[in-house]
Amino acid sequence: MKISPMETIFNIFNETATILQDELNCSYLEALAETGENLFHGNIIQEELSELTVKRLQKKYSELKIDMFSQEQIRKAYQLAILKGMKDSVQSNHQMTPDSIGLVFSYLIKKFMAELSSFSLLDPAVGTGNLLTTILNQMDDTEITSYGVDIDDLLIKLAYIGANLQSQPIQFFNQDSLEPLFIESVDAVVCDLPVGYYPNDEGAEKYTLKADKGHSYAHHLFIEQSINQTKPGGYLFFLIPNGLFESEQAPKLHKFLSEQVNIQGILKLPESMFKNPNAAKSIFVLQKKAPALKAPKQVLIANLPSLSNQSSMENMIGKIDKWFMENKLEQ
Template identity: 30%
Template sequence: MDMEKIEQAFMLINENIEHIEKTLDTDFYDAFVEQNAAFLGSVNLVNTKSPTSAEDLLAALTKNNDRLRALNLNKKEWQKLFQFVLLKGSQVAPMQPNHSFTPDSIATLFQFMIESLHSDHKLRILEMGSGTGNLGEYLLVNLNREIDYVGFEVDDLLLDLSASISEVIGTEATFMQVDAVQSQLMEAVDVVIADLPIGFYPDIQTAQTFQVGLKEGHTFAHHLMIEEAMKYLKESGFAIFLAPSDLLTSSQAPQLKEWLTHHAHLAAVVTLPEGLFKHDSKAIYLIKKTATDNNPTFVYPIDQFTDRERIQDFMNAFQKNVK
């Protein structure tokens, strides 16, 4: 991976996004989508203030995008570049916490778990709440597998952003605008992944149809999504979730743990460094679609990502204890 080329590409894309923001009077993420469209040859300039400003913008975008193409980035470089652009966006135009992108440090652990537990060359993955698409794109360009990927996302802007990023990178990804709690008809998958949105699900009646649903009041949306995920998995499948570290100790944990006892197996819990996330403390949960697995839950604390020996110890322990 050529970091110098990625840095050059970042400057070009950032300059184009700033041009679009100013000329179209729009925000960072809409401008990001427009930049991707311009790179692909279909920019929309109908909202410019004048024909002259539209011509100036098109000329500036074309010049920078020609230079961007000349860098000839590969898929891994594109993915890394887009993570840096999303990071810049999080600094200048912070999204609500549930819309924040999943960093590569977390995606690397997802990749490791999938590769450790699934040896088949072909792999069908569903991401529930695909958001900006960074987690899915990381897996698409780094997993040494033939991937059939589907992402569920309800938010218009995030859907446009993730789809445009995928198109620029050149990955084969399908995105569907759906509420991930609502059941969809689709082929069963090998793996479900999700950086779970945190909060209460607004539709009480729908939530009450779930076994983890409360009989009174609002149920946590992330609990509903965990139960829903099992419906899409093959019998041999598993799910990997990034979720609150208090998932199993919160006020609604008894309902979730009761459901787990009868319908799934919590195979692993990997706690993550304090302060890694601005708003919440989180952990990674590996859940298998089986209630007959009697192996104890593998629990491992990762204190920091910069300690390579610690990360290698985790990988060795995971492969030894999680089958």
């Protein structure tokens, strides 16, 4: 039975990571990062390996010419290996953004950024980089300067190695995303918002959206930080929990958004995409206010159908295209 290109790459990732995991006595994800480095450099860079292990790895690596595969084939195989490693080691906040959601983001970014032949893009909660690389791989006709920030050193190492293997020149920063960022203002932000409380009460003090008492919501602070980091007239694309505006801190968020941005769209993802309907999410599109910039005549509000239902999706894309014709031509 013929195996797919993605399976071919995954099998090498998986087998070599398992060899390194046993030899280095480390986690599967750490070993995956190590094997990714080896594949990228075309060389075994770990010096402490036994001669037998080096030979086993060399044999496996010789079966794979990574540059013969497309960026998406590499990304999907790498993602599969990361998902295997995450099954037993990762907090829920570190879940990877599903491919289908990444493709919807890609479509929306293409539509909203269509007039720009080049732009800068930031993901302030980049994790393993899957959402960001999904978007970049769909937009190879546009020159994008991209940045990823994450506080988790293993996740960002996996993101950096994945980007290298996909030949995506992303600049990564391993830091608390809610501290000052060493990045110039960008044209667009994309973020699968980390939902929960921010433990650093002192760090939250500088934010308008800090809680009046107790811990502040990290997802509110991420929204504020992202808006601060965006150029006037720039766009922000967030994956938000459907209950974002139902908490006790929501009135403050609502007021802040009305002052800072024009809401462009809220696209509710199908509940079937989520194991728990209470965990369902939406894509929230904002544009940072700028002089002479008008709000859309009406906000794009849509309930997305199942992404596998082709006729319903084509119908929805037609509605979105119509909204763009009616609302973006006047800008």
